[in-house]
Amino acid sequence: MKNEFIIPFLISFFSISQIFSQNRILTLDDAINIALENNREIRLAKMNVEKAGAAVDEAFGYALPSLDLNGTFTHFLRKPKMPFPDFEALLKNATYSILFDENVIPRDNNKFVPVETKLQSFAQSNNYEAQLLLTQTLFSSTVFRGIGASRIYYNLSKAELNNTISKTVLSVQTTFYGVLLAKQVSEITNASFLNAQDNLRNVKALFNQGLVSEFDMLQAEVQVENIRPMVLQMENTLKTAKDGLKVLLGIPQEEEIDISGEFVYEQETLAEEYDLISEALQSNFGLKSLDLKKQVDEAFIQIDVSEYWPNIAAFGSYSYAGSSDKWNFQNYSSLTVGLSFSINLWKGNRTKNRVEQSTITYKQTEEQINLYKAFLATQVRSKYSELKRVQSLIDAQNKNVKVAERAYEIAKVRYKEGTGSQLEIQNADIALKQARTNYIQSIHSYLVTKFEMEQLLGRTNHEYLLKYESE
Template sequence: MKRVLITKKMMWVVMMLLPSLVFSTVKAQDVLKLDLEKALEIALSENPTVKVADKEIEKKKYAQKGTYAALFPQINFTADYTRTLKKQVMYMDGFDMGGGSDEPTPGMEGIDMSKGIEVGRDNNWTTGFNLSMPLVNATLWKSLSISALDVELSIEQARSSKISMVNQVKKSFYAVLLANDSYRVFKESYDNAMENYLDIKKKYDQGTVAEYDLIRADVTVKNSEPNMLQAENSLTLAKWQLKALLGMDLEMAIDCEGELADFESVLFADYMATDTTLAGNTDLKQIDLQMQQLKKTLTMQKFDYLPTLSLTGMYQWNAMNNDFKFKNYNWTPYSIVGVSLTVPIFSGGSKYHKIKQTQVSMHQMDLQRDDTKRNLQLAIKQYLDNMKTCVKQFDAAQKGVEQANKGYKIAQKRYDTGAGTLLEMNDAELALTQAKLNLNQSIYNYMVAKSDMEKVLGQEQTN
């Protein structure tokens, strides 16, 4: 009886825990559904490269604020202590020790002035505040505008990182769709081969077909299976690459929604509406910002020939004693305020050579910009030509799929009626598979070329 009660209790516990166990199993098997827009959103928020670029912008902004700080007064607290090892000796020529009489000056008896008088004390203490502030400094003022350009350049570099990331994610997403579509094509081919094999085996058992046809059908199934497995492996690798770009755990299950066929309707429209101007190209924009920096640097270097004027001030307390009885120290205040004028006269030609060096760098930047623009224009022409070729390939492949599908149905009917051979049906099925793969490949090639074109043009579309 006791054993029965224990068994009932165990059953009750299992029934209570069963819903939670089922729920945890479902949670573990959740699959993240991804479309292109969602993939780009995750990449732009989670990818380490984009985060580093954003941190660089933040760092440059702090650097700019640090440059502006040079315009404000600089106040420092100082404290110094020195120990006198050998005191200074003071000589006073013409000093009348007797005050005009034969009697020596009171307090100076026994002092031989020819040997001098030691002055100072063993311990010397100084503490106080120092102040400095630029009043006229053209070089400093110009450096502020250069620091502002540093922020602009870092923002453009961050935009470049995001554009590059969008391009990589798009191509990786298209690669997943291509691998997925290829897997479906090979799976369909395998299913057709298996269906044909089972049909031929049934006919062979009935004695209506030869053993050779059964062997050929079996070989066709065996040959289709490796292609299907390879396509499945390619799909897994493509998903791993996409998850790495998105900054996701490689073990997380994802499913990319859509097919390459979904982009068929936009092929011709995108090709005809492509804007090939380089106004948004990030490489040219960065070069232009660097050129502006060089121009401002050149102006700043020329300002080094101008005088500078600064304000200085000091308030200190001094104390000297021969012991360390601080309560007996007499602290004497000392303060000054003034202006300091610096007029550069000669520096060994360093300013002149810096100016010449900057001018050469500007000339190099001009040559680099021309070369970059020329290469970008060449890349645009190549991408346009690739897109044009892909459109033609898509048109031909689409017609090829229609004809291959019709041919496969005819070959299948001919074989069923005994008018055709198994070889004809296998050839028709192979032609259909190749036509479908060509169609998917043409769409993929077009979308990749389009994505590369958007990167060159500096477009930031996320769909």
């Protein structure tokens, strides 16, 4: 009875363990989407877009009204004093002057006292004021130019994000097909190893029957052992390639992955070289970013120039205040409206020098654009020539594989019939392995060059670009 329960449990346990131990299979599209979600450079570029969006809102805020509430309370520990005529002497002299003029008492000029100044205080110990100030900019070239500059900077941030996405997609494509190449070459090496082992078994059988010499058997054994290190080397190469892909995708190194894909070559008719260069100069993401940077630099020139223009603003102020010595405040309020006008007449040529610096930055960006255009044209020509070269090789390489396979089969038959040698089989196996490797490498070179050309032309799949548009 116990076995009836234990056996099904063990079967279920090992089945579940096998499921969890299986490799994670990734297609090229899967790998690209994972990289777009995990890539740190894309995250930083996305943050820059969000930051630029906040800068646009901030720039608009400078054109909106500003409402400030200010409040103060002061208590004098020692009241301020200022020199002022002696009010007591003034009052005394004025009183005697009236009495003398009205003949109330006889005039006596000795009654007048000299009027001198003395330190007096007119402040009360406790004072408070609350003010509500409303300000509205009516004209400020700096504010208006800043709004336009912030919008251009926002577009520049989005262009940089698209450029980063495009580069990431190209990196994933290149790395993914690098893993696929290592996998294919590993399979070719394994196939060669299996051929050598199969050949060794056949030679041993013939040796046991006395049909071949011990030398032939030793040669077959040496061939097997010569290929074995290559098998291990290719396995390590494949593992290293997978580890590199994990780093690019942001996948933990301890997670086991495998890829699903194949080298598919389709004969394509390439456009004219001039048309491809024109497309690159129009659609390349890096060039678009530089063009927008140039617009930003131009906007900053206008912002610096705007300091020559005046600023005009309307304002309204309501204040409520009070003062007292014994905390029995006397309160009062005031309401004012008005216009303010300000213009700088001279700042020690600081504005002039800032404009000059901004202009130089603008010219530097122009030079960068011209340099990048020349670089793009050179790259497109190089990739175009490489595609043409590989296209002419692939068909020949495919035919060469078929010839090498036929030659290997003939070498085996000749050896079995006694008209061939182990050297012929070894040479045929080496030629077959090299032909298959050359064919796969040619297709790999074509696909990678094609991906690089598409990135130069700005042909990155829009689904990847729109992935961040909706966020």
